Amino acid sequence: MEDNDDMVLLRDAMDRTTDGLPPLPDLAPFAVREGRRRRARARFAVGAAAFGVLAVGGLGLTLLPSPGTDVAGVAKHIDAEAEAERERATEHQRKTAALLDELLPAKVTDIRPVEGQVAEYRITVDGRPFIMTVSVRPMSASLIQDCHCEKDTKLKTVQIVDWADFKAAQYWYGKSRVTLSVFGWGTAVPLKARDLSAVTRDPRFMELVKARNAHPLEPEEPLGGGLTRPRTKL
Amino acid sequence: MAVSTDVRATEPDIGVDVGSDAGFEEFARAAQQRLYRTAYLLCGDAETARDLTQTTLAKLYQHWRRAGAADHPYAYAKTVLTRTFLSERRRGLRDLLVLTRTGGTAPAPAADHADLRVTLLAALAELPPRARAMVVLRYWEDQSVASVATLLRCSEATVKSQCSRSLARLRVRLADAGLSLTES
Numbered sequence: 210m211e212d213n214d215d216m217v218l219l220r221d222a223m224d225r226t227t228d229g230l231p232p233l234p235d236l237a238p239f240a241v242r243e244g245r246r247r248r249a250r251a252r253f254a255v256g257a258a259a260f261g262v263l264a265v266g267g268l269g270l271t272l273l274p275s276p277g278t279d280v281a282g283v284a285k286h287i288d289a290e291a292e293a294e295r296e297r298a299t300e301h302q303r304k305t306a307a308l309l310d311e312l313l314p315a316k317v318t319d320i321r322p323v324e325g326q327v328a329e330y331r332i333t334v335d336g337r338p339f340i341m342t343v344s345v346r347p348m349s350a351s352l353i354q355d356c357h358c359e360k361d362t363k364l365k366t367v368q369i370v371d372w373a374d375f376k377a378a379q380y381w382y383g384k385s386r387v388t389l390s391v392f393g394w395g396t397a398v399p400l401k402a403r404d405l406s407a408v409t410r411d412p413r414f415m416e417l418v419k420a421r422n423a424h425p426l427e428p429e430e431p432l433g434g435g436l437t438r439p440r441t442k443l
Numbered sequence: 444m445a446v447s448t449d450v451r452a453t454e455p456d457i458g459v460d461v462g463s464d465a466g467f468e469e470f471a472r473a474a475q476q477r478l479y480r481t482a483y484l485l486c487g488d489a490e491t492a493r494d495l496t497q498t499t500l501a502k503l504y505q506h507w508r509r510a511g512a513a514d515h516p517y518a519y520a521k522t523v524l525t526r527t528f529l530s531e532r533r534r535g536l537r538d539l540l541v542l543t544r545t546g547g548t549a550p551a552p553a554a555d556h557a558d559l560r561v562t563l564l565a566a567l568a569e570l571p572p573r574a575r576a577m578v579v580l581r582y583w584e585d586q587s588v589a590s591v592a593t594l595l596r597c598s599e600a601t602v603k604s605q606c607s608r609s610l611a612r613l614r615v616r617l618a619d620a621g622l623s624l625t626e627s
Contacts, residue, residue, distance in 0.1 A: 215610055216582055222617075223583045226560040227480035230489060236497050237471035243497070244504025251505070326596060 217316050247427045250295055298327045305343050305417060306330060309366070314410045316399065323441045327426045332391070335399045340439040344388040345421035347429040348381070349431070364409055364418070370436065371402040376437055378406040382424040386430060392439055457609050459568070471500050474517055478524055484579045485528045487564045495531075499524040504608050517542045521584060523577050528594075532572045566616035577602055578609045 302322035309320050309330065319333035320341075328344035348356070358365050364380035365385060374393035378384065389405040391398045408414055421427075475496060482492035482499070502523050503510050510519045567575050573595060580586045580594065581602070588606075592599045 215614060219578075219582045219610065219613065220585070222559055222563055223484055223579075226563050227483050228482060229560070230483055230492075232477075233475050233479050233493060233496065235469040235472060236475050236500055239497055240471050240500030240504050241468065243501035244507070247501060248504040305462075 237382055246299070249324070250299070266409070268430070285324070294426075297424075301421065301426055302327060302330070302418070308411065308413055308417070309341070314400070314404055322335070324358065326439070326441055328388075328440045329439050334391075337396065338443055339391050339393060339396075339398060340441050340443060342388055342390045342392070342439050344427060345382075345385045345418050346388070346427040347384055347423070347427075348386050349429060351386050362369045368436075369402045369406065369434055373397045376400055376402045376405060376407065379400055379436060380409065382418050385418070385422045385425070387418055388436065390436060390439075394443055463511075466511055467504055470511070470516055474520055475500065477517070478520060481521065481579060481584060482528070484567065484590055485525070485563075485576060488566050495524065495528055498531075502527065503590060518590075519590075521580070524531055524582050525580065525594060529572055529576060562617055562620040563613075566613050569612065569616070572606045573597075574609050577605050578613070582610075 215243055291392060296367075297305055298394070299322070306320045306322050309332075313320075313332075316335050317332055318336070319331070320330045323329040323340070325330060328342050328346070329339045330343065332339050332341045354394050356365070358381040364382050367379040367381055367386070368377070370377040370390075373396055375390065377388065377390035379388045379390075382389070387409070389408060391400055391405070409418075447486060453500060478499060479492055479496045486492045486495055490590040501521055503516075510516050510523075513519045567578065570578065576595060577591055580591045581588070586594070588602045589600050591602045591606075595602070
């Protein structure tokens with residue numbers, strides 16, 4: 210049986226334990242932003258399920274339930290797989306954005322993942338918008354053989370680019386090509402390539418790279434794949 | 444002192460503009476610190492608690508039309524918080540959550556009552572996640588046995604027995620550390 214005095218005293222102890230917590234910053238704007246993303250994902254999932262059902266119909270199968278045909282089950286399966294993949298991509302982007310937020314210079318004031326482009330982020334530097342790429346992309350099998358990096362435990366530098374309107378740091382790791390770049394679309398980028406390479410020295414970034422090397426979120430690069438422009442336009 | 448079992452007694456005073464973004468933001472600002480404290484007792488560290496609070500508010504926004512129209516939106520938020528805590532524990536996402544901060548590192552609480560804080564959190568950490576959630580909801584949030592059972596989708600008998608066992612363990616752990624629940 211519960212002892213009423215103990216309950217009261219435990220509550221008091223919990224009260225005192227949490228009393229010293231600092232006040233939080235305003236979380237409402239983050240919640241609205243993230244909540245909207247969640248709503249959009251949920252709507253997309255419903256659309257994907259509907260598409261799955263229609264695709265089954267288009268293949269000549271009946272849309273009407275019949276014994277032994279579980280159309281809803283197929284749609285749910287497609288939905289679940291697509292949703293799981295989207296969740297993984299979204300979480301990866303959130304983790305990467307949080308890390309960039311911490312590791313890039315203070316003049317980078319805003320970092321937002323681009324929805325649907327797992328390797329791209331909208332960033333604001335000195336008040337101006339740019340597209341940043343943080344990509345861990347599987348290399349072609351022949352390149353993996355050439356680079357002898359499959360068992361590497363560190364990033365192997367491939368190239369550092371420090372042009373006025375394009376900054377990039379590119380590496381090989383395991384079976385992947387790791388790229389950090391900022392494309393200015395003709396505008397000078399107020400960052401240095403070493404600002405990008407500094408990110409890669411953080412062990413948390415290496416954890417992200419290892420995870421994506423083991424479980425890629427991007428398709429294998431084409432032969433000769435190297436630095437490319439981001440897909441997202443400003 | 445009697446323990447109130449009325450959840451409204453601990454609810455922040457929030458006038459909710461049902462369904463609107465402005466209503467949500469007003470609610471979030473009023474409730475976030477209280478949710479953060481509950482999250483801290485569930486997670487045991489300030490940073491993870493902050494991430495859990497953020498995730499909870501985002502999920503709440505996703506379903507705000509329904510949540511905002513509920514009799515007690517804060518109770519709804521607590522349900523989301525607890526279930527998110529439990530599901531993410533199950534999925535082993537603690538490390539993942541740690542990296543989803545949008546601001547700087549959350550500092551640890553001030554040093555007041557440091558011994559009590561460390562010991563209580565260590566003792567809570569020894570409880571399985573569901574038992575810990577039961578203790579926090581029952582004793583910190585003042586929820587009735589029936590409410591906790593509904594929220595955690597288990598029987599009232601389970602809540603009673605788990606809480607009783609957990610309370611006994613906490614009492615022993617605090618006493619072992621030279622602290623007692625009666626410390627002032």
